[in-house]
Amino acid sequence: MTSIDTLLTRDGEAESCTPELAMPTWTFDPAPGYGPGASMGDVIPVGSPRQGQLPEEYRSASAEELDQRIRAVKQRLGDRAVVLGHYYQRDEIVEHADFIGDSYQLANAALTKPDAEAIFFCGVHFMAETADILTRDDQAVILPNLAAGCSMADMADIDSVTECWEQLEELYGTETDERGRMPILPVTYMNCSAALKGFVGERGGIVCTSSNASTVLEWAFERGQRVLFFPDQHLGRNTAKRMGVPLERMPMWNPRLPLGGNSPQELLDAQVLLWHGFCSVHRRFTVEQIEKARAEYPGVRVLVHPECPMPVVDAADEIGSTDFIRRAVASATEPTTFAIGTEINLVNRLAAEFPQHRIFCLDPVICPCSTMYRIHPGYLAWVMEAFERGEVLNRITVEESVAEPARLALERMLAALPQG
Numbered sequence: 001m002t003s004i005d006t007l008l009t010r011d012g013e014a015e016s017c018t019p020e021l022a023m024p025t026w027t028f029d030p031a032p033g034y035g036p037g038a039s040m041g042d043v044i045p046v047g048s049p050r051q052g053q054l055p056e057e058y059r060s061a062s063a064e065e066l067d068q069r070i071r072a073v074k075q076r077l078g079d080r081a082v083v084l085g086h087y088y089q090r091d092e093i094v095e096h097a098d099f100i101g102d103s104y105q106l107a108n109a110a111l112t113k114p115d116a117e118a119i120f121f122c123g124v125h126f127m128a129e130t131a132d133i134l135t136r137d138d139q140a141v142i143l144p145n146l147a148a149g150c151s152m153a154d155m156a157d158i159d160s161v162t163e164c165w166e167q168l169e170e171l172y173g174t175e176t177d178e179r180g181r182m183p184i185l186p187v188t189y190m191n192c193s194a195a196l197k198g199f200v201g202e203r204g205g206i207v208c209t210s211s212n213a214s215t216v217l218e219w220a221f222e223r224g225q226r227v228l229f230f231p232d233q234h235l236g237r238n239t240a241k242r243m244g245v246p247l248e249r250m251p252m253w254n255p256r257l258p259l260g261g262n263s264p265q266e267l268l269d270a271q272v273l274l275w276h277g278f279c280s281v282h283r284r285f286t287v288e289q290i291e292k293a294r295a296e297y298p299g300v301r302v303l304v305h306p307e308c309p310m311p312v313v314d315a316a317d318e319i320g321s322t323d324f325i326r327r328a329v330a331s332a333t334e335p336t337t338f339a340i341g342t343e344i345n346l347v348n349r350l351a352a353e354f355p356q357h358r359i360f361c362l363d364p365v366i367c368p369c370s371t372m373y374r375i376h377p378g379y380l381a382w383v384m385e386a387f388e389r390g391e392v393l394n395r396i397t398v399e400e401s402v403a404e405p406a407r408l409a410l411e412r413m414l415a416a417l418p419q420g
């Protein structure tokens with residue numbers, strides 16, 4: 001039984017993990033929208049592909065049959081196809097991946113396969129969009145299940161952010177100060193729609209990942225008197241706090257309230273405005289879980305992701321991206337106990353890969369990224385076999401008018417990072 005199956009069969013406990021996200025595999029096929037947690041605000045944009053019902057032959061195939069079919073079609077396609085698997089993806093998918101990594105590593109991995117006509121992106125919607133922005137027009141980026149979105153990305157949509165921006169411009173004006181800094185600069189976490197990456201690109205802003213957020217914020221503070229950071233409040237708060245920004249200068253913007261629920265003076269005093277967004281997986285970690293781990297395993301090393309709430313990050317020993325957590329475990333030379341605050345599939349894989357260490361997830365009620373989990377092997381087999389027949393299903397395309405400024409915001413991020 002897989003982790004999410006366990007969750008779904010535990011009566012009474014399921015409510016602890018956003019139950020509407022943790023639906024059985026085929027639930028979203030006939031749904032009129034992309035399903036809860038899918039990107040694009042759960043509304044299918046005009047002209048966008050719609051997830052159809054997966055054909056019965058894939059729905060009823062055994063795990064072994066699907067595994068064999070994926071292996072076979074992948075072999076037949078050879079260099080024409082590349083399969084990318086996110087760290088949080090289920091094992092049955094990851095074992096077919098040519099590359100495993102975080103969203104940005106995977107987008108870059110796609111660039112190392114210039115002969116690939118199809119990039120099967122086993123992650124979530126915003127990641128496939130980023131890959132489409134960075135790859136050539138004649139390469140098709142395919143998301144095996146269109147219902148694989150990101151609930152955090154959905155929390156900031158282009159209309160709410162534009163409305164926020166208009167209110168801020170009215171308050172701050174648009175004149176630069178004596179140091180040439182804009183009154184406010186937008187910074188977006190990679191986990192957002194392409195439309196928002198384009199939004200920041202058009203306004204002199206920049207994209208960040210969880211591994212370079214402080215470098216990117218430094219870049220932004222040189223060019224802006226203040227920063228509007230979206231969609232993840234926790235990454236923004238944890239990073240800015242460690243850079244010395246006082247909490248009282250980090251008001252939160254609630255898109256449902258006038259001025260985001262702040263007074264004009266609070267906004268004038270702000271250094272970082274945090275959007276009201278969060279990751280439903282990482283916000284589950286608590287200080288109590290860390291205290292329990294320390295009581296049970298004296299000497300435990302507690303590693304958490306910066307999408308966790310601030311008290312959890314403050315109570316941990318180390319904080320960093322999924323890649324940082326992986327490297328921290330891989331580089332431990334002595335047998336060590338690690339309590340990890342990130343997605344369960346990654347933690348389980350680390351535990352299997354490094355049996356010399358004791359590795360466990362801080363959260364005893366396992367909670368996978370349930371939107372990513374929607375990429376069942378049946379969908380991967382379906383899109384790969386269709387591609388072999390000449391049918392391109394579930395292609396993710398970003399309009400060039402959006403892709404161009406989004407690329408600019410991504411290029412600014414690369415330019416801001418230490419070279420070499």
Ligand code: SF4
Binds near residue numbers: 088150281372
């Ligand atoms: S783990 Fe959280 S932020 Fe990452 S894709 Fe899943 S819901 Fe989105």
